[in-house]
Structure formats: C-alpha cells, structure tokens
Amino acid sequence: MGMNRPITIGRIDYANAWPLFHELEDRVEWNRYEVIKRVPSELNRLLQAGELDVSAISSFSYGQNADDYMLLPHLSVGSIGKVNSILLFLKEPLERKRPERIALTATSATSVNLLKILMTLRFECEPEYVTAEPVLEKMLETSDAALIIGDQAIQASWQNHGLHVIDLGQLWNEWTGLGMTYAVVAARREAVTAAPDAVQAVYHAIKASKQYNKMHLRPLIEQACSQLGGDSAYWNMYFHSLQYDFDSKLQEGLKLYFDYSKQLGLLAKQVELTFFEDQSAQKVKE
Numbered sequence: 282m283g284m285n286r287p288i289t290i291g292r293i294d295y296a297n298a299w300p301l302f303h304e305l306e307d308r309v310e311w312n313r314y315e316v317i318k319r320v321p322s323e324l325n326r327l328l329q330a331g332e333l334d335v336s337a338i339s340s341f342s343y344g345q346n347a348d349d350y351m352l353l354p355h356l357s358v359g360s361i362g363k364v365n366s367i368l369l370f371l372k373e374p375l376e377r378k379r380p381e382r383i384a385l386t387a388t389s390a391t392s393v394n395l396l397k398i399l400m401t402l403r404f405e406c407e408p409e410y411v412t413a414e415p416v417l418e419k420m421l422e423t424s425d426a427a428l429i430i431g432d433q434a435i436q437a438s439w440q441n442h443g444l445h446v447i448d449l450g451q452l453w454n455e456w457t458g459l460g461m462t463y464a465v466v467a468a469r470r471e472a473v474t475a476a477p478d479a480v481q482a483v484y485h486a487i488k489a490s491k492q493y494n495k496m497h498l499r500p501l502i503e504q505a506c507s508q509l510g511g512d513s514a515y516w517n518m519y520f521h522s523l524q525y526d527f528d529s530k531l532q533e534g535l536k537l538y539f540d541y542s543k544q545l546g547l548l549a550k551q552v553e554l555t556f557f558e559d560q561s562a563q564k565v566k567e
C-alpha cells in the first residue's frame with residue numbers, strides 16, 4: 282500500500298470553486314501533494330487519465346466514469362435556482378425564435394449536457410451544437426446562441442450587449458422544482474485503494490477549507506473584485522447563492538439529470554452515487 286509519488290489534486294480555475302479550495306495548501310496534512318488548477322473539461326480529462334488522484338470535476342464526468350470514481354461527501358458546486366455563471370446568450374428570445382445553431386463552451390461538460398436536456402425535453406428543440414472557445418462575440422459570429430460558464434459568463438452578464446440571457450440553473454429549477462449540481466469532488470478508486478490515508482487527508486483539507494471560507498468570505502470577495510471586476514455586493518450574492526454541501530435535495534436533482542442524460546443517450550448507463558467513506562467518522566461511530 283501507499284504511493285511513491287505526491288498525491289495530485291485538481292481544482293477548478295473559476296471563482297465558483299474558491300470557497301472549496303482557497304488556502305487549501307495550508308490545510309493538507311500530508312507531506313507530498315500537488316495542486317493543479319485548470320478549467321473543468323481539462324480536470325475531467327486528467328482525472329480520467331489517472332494523472333490526478335482527487336479532483337473537482339464536472340458532475341457529468343462523474344456520470345461517465347462512476348465505476349472508477351468515488352464521490353467525496355458534502356462537497357459540490359450547485360444551485361437551487363439561479364447559478365449566475367451558466368448562461369445561454371441568445372440573439373433572439375427563445376419564445377420568438379428557436380435557435381438553429383448553438384455554440385458551446387469547450388470548458389464544460391455538465392452545462393452543455395444540461396442545455397441539451399432542456400432544449401430537447403423542455404423546448405422540443407433540436408439545434409445544431411458546435412464546440413468553441415468561450416469568447417462570446419466570436420461564438421455569435423456563426424451561431425444564434427452561445428453557452429458560456431464560470432468567470433467569463435459572469436463578466437459577459439455585466440456587459441450591455443443587448444442579448445437575451447437565460448440562466449440554466451433557474452430554468453432547471455423552474456422546470457423540475459429541484460436544484461442542480463454542476464461540479465462534484467471525486468477520487469479515483471485506485472487512489473483510495475492504494476493510499477486511503479492520503480485521500481482522507483485531502484478530503485479533510487477540502488472540507489476544512491469549505492467550512493472556514495464559508496464563514497470568512499471577505500478575502501474571497503476582495504480577491505474577486507480585484508481580479509475579475511464587479512463589486513462586493515455582487516460577489517457576496519454569488520458566493521452565498523451557490524450550494525457547496527451536496528445534501529440529499531441536491532443529490533435528488535443530480536439523479537434526475539443523470540436519468541435524463543441516460544434517456545437521451547448522453548450517458549451510456551444508469552449512474553449510482555457512490556461515496557468515499559470518511560474513516561475518521563467511522564471511528565467516531567464505533
């Protein structure tokens with residue numbers, strides 16, 4: 282047992298994940314580890330390839346690889362209603378004209394499939410989808426609508442571009458009555474088998490970061506204002522509206538999303554949510 286190399290941790294390179302990862306490095310009680318910061322689609326690829334051991338990933342990517350992964354409990358990025366950073370920008374309102382071609386950001390997996398579910402089942406609309414770099418003006422040169430996520434979506438929402446904007450978290454919530462989880466934190470089962478103590482240490486560090494950051498949002502809000510723009514009222518609202526705990530209500534929303542994904546052939550199999558067992562919690566129970 283054990284690992285002859287550092288345990289590798291992937292963190293999402295968007296503000297939405299700061300409350301999980303800000304100052305994580307100060308909390309990892311494991312001597313050798315490495316933190317890698319990337320956009321979600323890149324983290325999805327690295328965890329799948331075994332180049333990461335534990336990572337925040339798109340929840341859709343968990344659905345694709347559930348046999349190889351375990352979810353770290355009580356960790357997520359989700360929303361019940363508006364998410365504010367997963368936005369469809371349309372040249373014409375959806376009620377007036379169904380888009381024929383939609384450009385999808387190359388950085389996402391959950392949101393692009395969420396959009397496909399909503400378009401097909403909610404609006405009975407089957408547009409052509411094209412993947413593109415998340416640059417709104419460029420995407421709209423050749424498409425009727427564009428989906429972007431994360432910091433770029435937030436910044437685009439502040440511009441006065443005259444486009445119609447749909448928040449996918451809000452649309453999902455109005456349609457299903459449920460919340461949606463866009464990102465989860467997963468460990469490779471191989472890593473759990475080879476180095477359970479290292480995975481446990483990383484899990485505790487992310488949980489401790491989340492607990493601390495939720496009570497101390499001020500430095501995150503200040504960092505967001507200076508790095509990304511906007512004012513503290515905006516970032517206060519943003520961090521407070523995101524759901525980081527993956528409680529049973531949010532799990533219910535994600536299960537429905539996986540069921541629809543299976544129904545539409547976006548996922549090959551039914552998905553089970555399998556959780557890493559917190560060893561220290563076990564010990565306390567005994």
Ligand SMILES: C=C(O[C@@H]1C=C(C(=O)O)C=C[C@H]1O)C(=O)O
Pocket residue numbers: 293295297321322338339340358364366367388389390391392393430431432434463464
């Ligand atoms: C809230 C967000 O959640 C995210 C959306 C993801 C996806 O669509 O695959 C993955 C991780 C999160 O960053 C966001 O990016 O704005």
